[in-house]
Amino acid sequence: MTDAPIRFEAWAPARAAPPPRSRLYSLEPIGIGTPEVESLSSYLNRLAQAHCVTVTTLIIHELRPRLGLPAPPKAHPASTPPRGGGRGLSQHLARQINGLGRIAAMWVDGLEALTGRRDLRFLTLLTWRAVLPTRHLFAPRIRWCPACFEDQRTTGHPRSMPLVWTLNPVTCCVRHRQPFQSHCPVCHQPLVAFSGRSRPGYCSRYGAWLGAAAPGALPPVEPPAAAAWHWPGWVGTTLGHLLQAAPRLERPPPRETVARAFTAYHAHCSAAGRPPGTVDLGPQRVRSSRWAQGERLMQIDLLLRFCWQMDISLVQFLTAPPPVRVPPGAVAMPPPSVPVVATVPGLLTGPRREALRDALEAALATAGPPVSLRAVAKRLHMETRTLWAYAPDLCQHLVHRRTVSLAQRRDRMHALLEHALREDPPPVLRRVCQRGAVPTSMAWYYYPELCRQIVARAAGERQQRFLTLQRAVEHAVHEETPPPTLKAVAARLGRSANSLRQHFPTLCGQLTARHHAYQQACLQQRHHACLEEIRAIALALHAQGVFPSINRVAEQLARPRNIASNAAYIAALRHLRRELGWKQ
Numbered sequence: 001m002t003d004a005p006i007r008f009e010a011w012a013p014a015r016a017a018p019p020p021r022s023r024l025y026s027l028e029p030i031g032i033g034t035p036e037v038e039s040l041s042s043y044l045n046r047l048a049q050a051h052c053v054t055v056t057t058l059i060i061h062e063l064r065p066r067l068g069l070p071a072p073p074k075a076h077p078a079s080t081p082p083r084g085g086g087r088g089l090s091q092h093l094a095r096q097i098n099g100l101g102r103i104a105a106m107w108v109d110g111l112e113a114l115t116g117r118r119d120l121r122f123l124t125l126l127t128w129r130a131v132l133p134t135r136h137l138f139a140p141r142i143r144w145c146p147a148c149f150e151d152q153r154t155t156g157h158p159r160s161m162p163l164v165w166t167l168n169p170v171t172c173c174v175r176h177r178q179p180f181q182s183h184c185p186v187c188h189q190p191l192v193a194f195s196g197r198s199r200p201g202y203c204s205r206y207g208a209w210l211g212a213a214a215p216g217a218l219p220p221v222e223p224p225a226a227a228a229w230h231w232p233g234w235v236g237t238t239l240g241h242l243l244q245a246a247p248r249l250e251r252p253p254p255r256e257t258v259a260r261a262f263t264a265y266h267a268h269c270s271a272a273g274r275p276p277g278t279v280d281l282g283p284q285r286v287r288s289s290r291w292a293q294g295e296r297l298m299q300i301d302l303l304l305r306f307c308w309q310m311d312i313s314l315v316q317f318l319t320a321p322p323p324v325r326v327p328p329g330a331v332a333m334p335p336p337s338v339p340v341v342a343t344v345p346g347l348l349t350g351p352r353r354e355a356l357r358d359a360l361e362a363a364l365a366t367a368g369p370p371v372s373l374r375a376v377a378k379r380l381h382m383e384t385r386t387l388w389a390y391a392p393d394l395c396q397h398l399v400h401r402r403t404v405s406l407a408q409r410r411d412r413m414h415a416l417l418e419h420a421l422r423e424d425p426p427p428v429l430r431r432v433c434q435r436g437a438v439p440t441s442m443a444w445y446y447y448p449e450l451c452r453q454i455v456a457r458a459a460g461e462r463q464q465r466f467l468t469l470q471r472a473v474e475h476a477v478h479e480e481t482p483p484p485t486l487k488a489v490a491a492r493l494g495r496s497a498n499s500l501r502q503h504f505p506t507l508c509g510q511l512t513a514r515h516h517a518y519q520q521a522c523l524q525q526r527h528h529a530c531l532e533e534i535r536a537i538a539l540a541l542h543a544q545g546v547f548p549s550i551n552r553v554a555e556q557l558a559r560p561r562n563i564a565s566n567a568a569y570i571a572a573l574r575h576l577r578r579e580l581g582w583k584q
């Protein structure tokens with residue numbers, strides 16, 4: 001054994017550079033590269049939760065000033081739900097930031113800079129901005145699958161709202177084969193994307209849990225029959241695959257992709273023995289030549305129908321090279337048919353179905369103006385298409401009744417407006433509409449030209465009245481002598497002095513000044529006349545050898561008055577007496 005010193009390795013004192021810092025937490029997005037990738041609005045809600053602030057606070061106080069965003073979302077306090085439910089500004093904003101436009105790009109760039117992440121664009125549809133039009137792309141309301149929320153809760157995964165739930169053509173959860181919910185089971189209201197209480201999985205108003213175990217949740221619906229499931233299932237799957245594919249693309253597909261693929265698949269279809277006319281793209285006349293030339297983008301629902309009938313996925317249509325030629329001897333498959341009513345939101349059974357029919361029958365039995373189908377659906381917290389699916393006869397009846405009633409109301413409105421055009425003096429539009437109990441906006445909507453004429457006539461008449469009034473006031477100012485008071489002129493014209501002053505401030509000022517000057521002149525004149533009279537009486541008294549005292553002069557005045565109190569008269573009299581040689 002030796003006691004030789006132990007040699008330890010030397011430490012390098014070089015300091016490692018700290019990783020770059022970000023202003024907000026670099027929260028990892030959920031599900032990138034999977035069909036269930038979360039939406040950017042869901043990410044924003046989670047980001048706010050991670051910072052222990054409400055999402056409105058995060059947006060208004062942090063993101064808006066830093067990103068220079070144009071429109072702040074309106075913060076809805078949970079106690080006062082906005083009119084129109086979740087279709088407020090915040091829902092519109094959520095559609096914009098999850099979408100594929102300029103606003104989505106601004107939010108993604110800004111949030112990536114603040115969080116230090118580089119993958120937030122996959123939480124939006126920005127990858128597909130050149131090939132998908134925005135029309136009908138997003139659902140008007142927030143929808144969710146209660147079973148998915150319940151799964152997230154039981155597995156301990158963070159709650160999130162997948163981007164695929166926001167897409168309008170998707171109506172069911174692919175995994176659980178059940179329709180989405182769009183109204184909170186507790187407060188029966190649609191959700192708001194950004195509110196003081198919004199967080200994924202909970203009601204944005206009262207914080208109720210939206211998962212399958214929520215109190216008062218609807219009983220689990222029967223899985224739809226295989227045939228009814230085919231189309232909605234395929235739509236959900238193919239759009240999920242689209243979102244899944246986004247991060248793996250080298251670059252976003254360019255705009256000409258749709259035109260090229262459409263032309264190629266059409267040609268392929270013809271070459272395979274199927275005439276292009278067999279591709280059914282809906283009842284309206286399809287402008288396929290515009291799509292083929294790239295002048296128009298295909299709307300999402302038509303794009304899906306096309307892909308379904310071509311038996312390809314949407315990703316394949318938008319990213320894979322189109323087919324070049326048909327193998328000789330290939331036999332085309334008959335086109336699968338797209339079911340027309342394939343999007344019934346759920347299977348209604350028992351009491352709910354009864355309630356649906358009862359409500360429709362009650363609406364039909366109501367006297368007075370017929371209610372709309374939409375109003376009935378809203379009262380039942382259902383979609384209109386659900387009513388159509390379960391009671392088409394009653395719906396047809398209700399719609400027909402309302403159409404007839406609306407047509408009659410339009411006729412009445414037309415007669416009312418026509419009559420108003422012949423009235424003299426011309427009435428204002430508001431009065432005409434009040435008389436007929438018609439909203440002014442509706443009159444403008446149906447008969448803009450008549451409304452314009454009524455408004456023009458009333459405006460002309462008003463202008464004429466104004467000119468007449470102006471001329472009367474001008475006459476009083478410049479011509480009348482003695483100049484009258486403003487009050488007298490107003491009374492003569494049936495107006496108040498204030499209204500004249502408001503409309504003709506200069507003329508009224510002149511009138512008052514002129515009246516004032518006239519009054520002053522009158523006063524001066526009376527004063528001089530009185531002085532002259534005093535002088536004449538004093539001279540007459542002097543000629544009689546009588547002392548012209550104040551009292552004697554006053555007694556002889558034509559209109560007796562107390563001149564002793566007027567210093568000017570006294571001074572004038574004294575001056576005269578001095579001239580005449582009287583002692584004072």
Ligand SMILES: [Zn+2]
Nearest residue numbers: 145148173176
């Ligand atoms: Zn689900």
Ligand SMILES: [Zn+2]
Nearest residue numbers: 184187203206
């Ligand atoms: Zn609620």
